[in-house]
Amino acid sequence: MSSVLKWVREQPMTTAGFLVQRQIKNPDMRERIGAAMARTRPRPRDGARVDSPLVARGYEPVDAVGPTRAAEMRTWFEGFKVHDHYGRTPGEFWPAEAGPETHVGNFTDEITLRAPHALAIANDPAVLAAVSEALGARPLISSMTAWWSIPHPGEARDAELFHRDVDDWRFIKLFVYLTDVDDESGPHAYVPGSHRSPKLRDIRRYTDEEVEAAYPGETMIIRGKAGDAFLENTQGLHRGIPPRSKLRLLYQVLYSLSRSPYGPPRPIASRADFPDLDLDPYVNQVYLA
Secondary structure: OOHHHHHHHHOHHHHHHHHHHOOOOOHHHHHHHHHHHHHOOOOOOOOOOOOOHHHHOOEEEEOOOHHHHHHHHHHHHOOOOEEOOOOOOOOOEOHHHOOOOOOEEEOOHHHHHHOOOHHHHHOOHHHHHHHHHHHOOOOEEEEEEEEEEOOOOOOOOHHHOEEOOOOOOOEEEEEEEOOOEOOOOOOEEEOOOHHHOOOOOOOOOEOHHHHHHHOOOOOEEEOEOOOOEEEEOOOOOEEEOOOOOOOEEEEEEEEEOOOOOOOOOOOOEOHHHOOOOOOOOOOOOOOEO
């Protein structure tokens, strides 16, 4: 069953809203509709900021993880097999056992949610303040994912090519490196400010040459250490550069105004399962009852 058919079966209203907003490509119109949508959502808690670089550039590093937390999360994920959501390697497998056509190994929602520090990082007050300011409202944690990027022969494929995400009228993603990331392990690439630009707006993959022609010299390559983290408006053009020789482990959180079909159709745990965390029921409603 394709992803969209699965979404329609499990989350029909969420999927309908998701598919409708993807048809609007003009950034000015998207911004106007996004602003109207934000006014219907709960106001941010105290602590939301103004003049965030996330709004202007679409990118902002954050200090929410650090090497100790990253090491503990990596140890957790190393204990579980993964799956290829593109279906190129069937079943569950260890990253070292992936077939030659597989470039990514994903963890399940349950494994990701239960990872040490995953919820604490997603609910970090400074992160939520930055995201709230960018969205103009209190966000939903609508998806939490983790995956290994796997070296493979051949050309870049899928999300390794430049593209825009169109996940909601307004949304922000948190990226956390759980391994050191250099040119051998596939750094993230982003074009700052392109989330507001009308150039290259079709929902498709773009070549490096197309992006360089439209945004000459503007692409930023984000290398870093395990524990480095950044927020990004991935309506802007971005890609994961293919790893050459080393695996890359990454944790990602999607914050949005509306529910996303990328998240679970119903909560998979309870806030009572995490008694040491101060968890906003609204922000965490997708995952936690």
